[in-house]
Amino acid sequence: MKLRLCAKLFTTLLMSLFISSALASNKAGALEFRQLSKAHRDQFLSLTNWKRSIRTIRYGDVRKRQVIYKSLNLESDFKSPAMEFTSVLKSFYLDGNFKCERFAVYEFMADVTGMRPAPSKCDNHFSTFIFNQTGLVEISFYTNRITKLSYLMASNGSSAMSRFGHSMFYVAACKVDKENCPLRQQVEFVLGVAADVDDLSPGFFKGIFGGYAAKIDFMSLSQVKQKYNYEEFRDLYQYDLKIDGIERRKFISHALSLYETKDMGRYKFFSANCATESYKILRAALGHKDLRDKISTPKGLLKELLDAGLINEKENRVLKEKSNRVQENLRQLSVESFEDYLQIDPDKRSAMANLYHHKASRKNREDTAVLHAFVFLESMAFSKENMNLLNIAAKNKDASIAKEFSNLATEYKGWYRTNNSLIREGKAPIESRILNRIDSFYRQNFSLEIERINSIAMNIKSTKDLIKEINKRNRLEKESL
Known part of the structure; x- marks a missing residue:
């Protein structure tokens, strides 16, 4: 018992020394948001759900541009991204569960600080329930065992709300914590950003002016086929993303964080839609270095992924x-x-x-x-x-x-x-x-x-x-x- 206690105290002491060394190397934790590169600042804004806009202010005959930041998290305690960055930096160094709870943010902070604080052992298991044709069904998988991530795009529909197509992501993951996971132990599902429609007949104008909240939506592949192939007679095009396991894990971690907080701001058909919000998730997870253009439609996102070399020109699968x-x-x-x-x-x-x-x-x-x-x-x-x-x-x-x-x-x-x-x-x-x-x-x-x-x-x-x-x-x- 005494031996185990001494070992635990020794481990705690080593951790404290590591944290002290890390803080000292960063001038007592003085790394600030403004010191980051523009690409890193943009990525942090995406990871923490901030919106940046430019406003021109006139002082007499002089015009000045002012940067305005607004948190899309309705319950945010932070008045600026700089304040949130300082808080995140502290948690990154001191919270052993930080990597488990916010993997994508942890990897980002490791990139900008050059440090990797020792994390606690992560469970990595996630499960949720969805309604499908047969009732309530569980989707269960390990976030560190994502075997495939694809951009899934539905073709144009006949209604006003679907005339530009629809953006989603196809995910295949392992149901057990195993590195080489056979197909029989994998689960496939689709996730995407959608309007949280809470009335029986969706209103087009409500969608234009932000009358609905945005949400992460989980669906089975059969549901997606039913909705687009069967009911709306629209084709589905699947493009596998050329990214590694760590990047797939960062993506799913950030998407699940948005799913669990249920706080993504308002859904707007032309400025905050399925394509723009899907793009934000990708940029948050993968960075802004290669993904830089502004997009507004599913086809625009397809072109951006193609230009960035993240997908091949030819789709991997067509469901029609x-x-x-x-x-x-x-x-x-x-x-x-x-x-x-x-x-x-x-x-x-x-x-x-x-x-x-x-x-x-x-x-x-x-x-x-x-x-x-x-x-x-x-x-x-x-x-x-x-x-x-x-x-x-x-x-x-x-x-x-x-x-x-x-x-x-x-x-x-x-x-x-x-x-x-x-x-x-x-x-x-x-x-x-x-x-x-x-x-x-x-x-x-x-x-x-x-x-x-x-x-x-x-x-x-x-x-x-x-x-x-x-x-x-x-x-x-x-x-x-």
Whole structure:
């Protein structure tokens, strides 16, 4: 016991001597924000979420330019970047957890000071939950095991809010703390900057003038495909970033810091949008030396990454085959768009599919193409209606309904998280009536929506049964010949 205590005291003494030496070499910690290079000052502003603007002030006949700094963190305690830099410098030297909690900032401070204070041992594990088509799903990975980071760009959409495309990042990471991580132990997801829309129908003018907060948004790759390929018929282009493991870790660390603080300022379609904010995250993590131009659109960001040599001119992957399949299936039923398809009542869609199948089967009794197209489109509609139901429940105009749903969602999340931990430990999950209560909540408050969803589910089941029956009949007829 005494030996361990002496060792601990000796380690503490060495740490104190290191800190004293570091502070002395920096003139008692006198390194100041103004002494940094312009590129480093710009990078620090990005890392700590400051906005810099230039204002011209007239003194009689003389005009002078004045630099104005504004923190985008609404709860910031600092009046200037210089004050925050001094505070960060102190934490960098004295806080053993600083590297674990703010890896990107730690690496930046190590770069400008030439010092690397000994950090505590980091956990590096991160997990969060997202809603997808199947319910609440966990995304879990190790921040020091990012295996791939890519720029993911959606093509232009037809609506005013998507006419310039959309910027995101594709991430592949290891679910265990292992250096050489096999594919079966990796998780893939998409993160990006989006408007935190808190009303049922997003307002275009609210988006222009900063009516929504900006946020980091996590999505599964299947969600992204569903949204852009299936629902909006937009293509996705993936460009792998040519950066090393430390740079990928700096990027994800800074993005997660923004995600957890939930304080990124206001989202504006033309000046603080998905592309500009994605660019700021990259510049904060990678530095401003090669990334210098001002950009405002996803294609502008693509060009900047290409000019900086961070991506190849040819995309690594294009995701558009599903949107093509949607269009082919819509043509089977003579419907122009999926939006038009959703406007048709589910019972009428079923009658329409049976009619077109009857016409096709006159020429070829084995032809089930229309039925397969109908199952495909109804599955999309089922997913769409379920997601709409979630949104309506969560953001209902009736405050009591919205509050009840929020309480149920919180309880479900806690139950899911607890069971997930138990399963990892090899223990049996606990039972709960939360799923039955959520079902009762929907049936009580959204009976029309539930009836529509049930009709779609019956369409899918009955059509699949019909396809099986036709295939069985055709097989028996061939065997009898």
